[in-house]
Amino acid sequence: MHNFDVIVVGGGASGFFTAINLAEQSPDLRIAILERGKEVLSKVKISGGGRCNVTHACFVPNVLTKFYPRGERELKGPFHTFCTGDVMQWFEDRGVVLKIEDDGRVFPETDSSQTIIDCFLSEATSYDIKIIIQTIVQSIQKTDDFWSLATSKETFRCKQLVVATGSNTKIWDLLQTIGHSIIKPVPSLFTFNIKDDRIKDLMGVSAEMVTVKVKDTNLKATGPLLITHWGMSGPAILRLSAWGARELFDKNYQFQLIVNWTNDYVFDEVLEELMQNKQEHPRKTIFKYPQYNLTHRLWQQLVKAADISETMTWADVSKKYLVKLAEQLTQGAFDVNGKSTFKEEFVTAGGIDLKEVNFKTMESKLHNNLYFTGEILNIDAITGGFNFQNAWTTGFLAANAIAAKY
Structure with missing residues (x-):
């Protein structure tokens, strides 16, 4: 002893x-x-x-x-x-x-x-x-x-x-x-597994400031977001995983993640700004001019997801497609299927x-x-x-x- x-x-x-x-x-x-x-x-x-x-x-x-x-x-x-x-x-x-x-x-x-x-x-x-x-x-x-x-x-x-x-x-x-x-x-502190064409080839691309929400809950977080080969990580995701540790466990890590890539602009504001681009930059090709501090590659994936072709200019695009783009920018829904340990x-x-x-x-x-x-x-x-x-x-x-x- x-x-x-x-x-x-x-x-x-x-x-x-x-x-x-x-x-x-x-x-x-x-x-x-x-x-x-x-x-x-x-x-x-x-x-x-x-x-x-x-x-x-x-x-x-x-x-x-x-x-x-x-x-x-x-x-x-x-x-x-x-x-x-x-x-x-x-x-x-x-x-x-x-x-x-x-x-x-x-x-x-x-x-x-x-x-x-x-x-x-x-x-x-x-x-x-x-x-x-x-x-x-x-x-x-x-x-x-x-x-x-x-x-x-x-x-x-x-x-x-x-x-x-x-x-x-x-x-x-x-x-x-x-x-x-x-x-x-x-x-707690985990990253989200997401298979989605919008982010499929964007491993390593980050967005400076986004707001992420878990659909049909009060869980919400803001911060930088990093796209990985298995889905999404970065401070915004890790914060969400920490605050949602119990709720996301109860959902068996199957849920819809709503991403606002513009951080805190709402749909109406973004749509209005996109419509303004029609007046101010009619000749510019939408595909080539990223907005909201997004990288070229991420912007282009979101433009594609809104069914806007690579050659379309701001003058060419109808309001219907700008509505789709505003939705992608402010309330893109991503299916989360599982988690990965953070480092x-x-x-x-x-x-x-x-x-x-x-x-x-x-x-x-x-x-x-x-x-x-x-x-x-x-x-x-x-x-x-x-x-x-x-x-x-x-x-x-x-x-x-x-x-x-x-």
Whole structure:
């Protein structure tokens, strides 16, 4: 039997952040991190295309919460305690220089996730945090004042237990045995599979600003859209997939996507502008003059879809065909048939029911001395560094709460 004051289950971003911040405040505590894999911080390594998107340069807590389809209400208080600016300061204080990119994402200046991993490992070493790998937790029990963890190696015992295992369903199952409720996990952040002649040969083409909606629902998102060889991706689609995670799961990922390629122009406005082109550019060939910042290739596919021939000029075209073109531009319907995972950044909506957690301390409301941090909770965000921010903030709060007990 191995005894520790604090055991953190899960050697990922949130687990390390919790352990390091706790050790800093209470250096005398014996702290261990248990990790089931061969190496720690593996998700940090691949995140942001191997660059590690540490956080997002959104510094207002109430605005920041808007990026979380699940967890928006609960994270308000925590973000007022420890927000993006605090995270950036934390890394800078430890010699990791960060940079903010144009889209607000924050990366290490080295553009390498290894910089973040090295920082964590050196902090853990300096505080003598024990890192125990290839150790699978098989049961969690509370006896007297101690937590007892039977693992694939041996039994560990601790006074304070932090569970930071992300969307590990086996750990969720174990937590149900001690009374916690799990919101069933479904995928979030995925791209849409669409076979459609309008986008068939346009792989790699993007539109700067579109609005996408799921037909017959309230689901709607705005942003850039990228056409891929399997369908559609890009920020607008990923946002829609995050907010619609449950609803789209219930539809078995079969639905109609309505795309407004002009972003926020409505049908009538677009039709009026197209009619104006008849007066202003009668001799120009419609096919050759893209509108609404669309690329030539995308514009041409939409023109074809409106049954307008390649040689037709604005003067030649009748209103009937311009109506069709305005429909293609503002309310093109695409059949979605399935989804694909977005890069390696697999995110799930689901996890520990947020009603069972105290968000001032991240402690379980059902058991004293049991804490949850990061994605094990039913919290998830859109892409852009927000999921890591949840990991840092909840880890920081748990560390503070445990340190206050000693």
